[in-house]
Amino acid sequence: MENPKEKRLTKKDRPKPIDEEIIIPDDLVLISVTNPKGIITEVNEIFSQISGYSEDELAGSSHNVIRHPDMPKIMFKIVWDHIMDKENVMAVIKNLAKDGRYYWVVTDFVTQVDADRNIVNYTAYRRPVHDRVKQAIIPLYKALCAIEDVAGMDAAEKFLNDYFEERDTNYDDMVEEIIVKNCDKTAALGFGNHPEKTIKKMSKEKKQSLFNKLFGIS
């Protein structure tokens, strides 16, 4: 995809948000690939359709053009800290479409490395989020944004760490728990009434494949 420098979209191009949600059909996956600096190099057609931007507009642009103001900064710091360490991570994200509407996705960030373990690119696979997952995460994100507004991102990071410590959990486990607890599909997948117990014992690879099953990717 080609996009001359002057046409690249940045956060200055963001539309004014409107309070209207785009509901993404269950079976869709929105994919984008970036270079190591986070500049978009490729998107799939679904990403283009849902975000409202053409593939040409997105190529060469920064991902923050779709960043929604309701998203706490600290969530992106967590994502970047993981992927720069070559660790895959999931995040529940509210994104801004070109027309100002919003859509929720759970995003699976994957880092690709070359034979020398240098980062080649990052790929984001986004799937629709169950309503109950949104309801579980919205109050936390509201609290984090409010803290960032008055006291900055470090204060939000501290709040989040205290939040995890109190609950004896961490970011990865929290996302997993919210998703598992709120996903009826786990029962159908044979994890019984307490899927969280089985899942806690799984290796990272197995969890990844569980995530894929939950979201319909084989």
Ligand SMILES: Cc1cc2nc3c(=O)[nH]c(=O)nc-3n(C[C@H](O)[C@H](O)[C@H](O)COP(=O)(O)O)c2cc1C
């Ligand atoms: C592969 C990949 C996909 C990303 N997808 C999104 C996304 O869907 N929405 C978003 O707001 N930020 C996304 N980001 C994070 C952005 O690069 C950026 O950190 C974020 O929008 C916050 O931007 P800001 O710090 O300039 O406000 C993604 C980053 C990578 C590497």
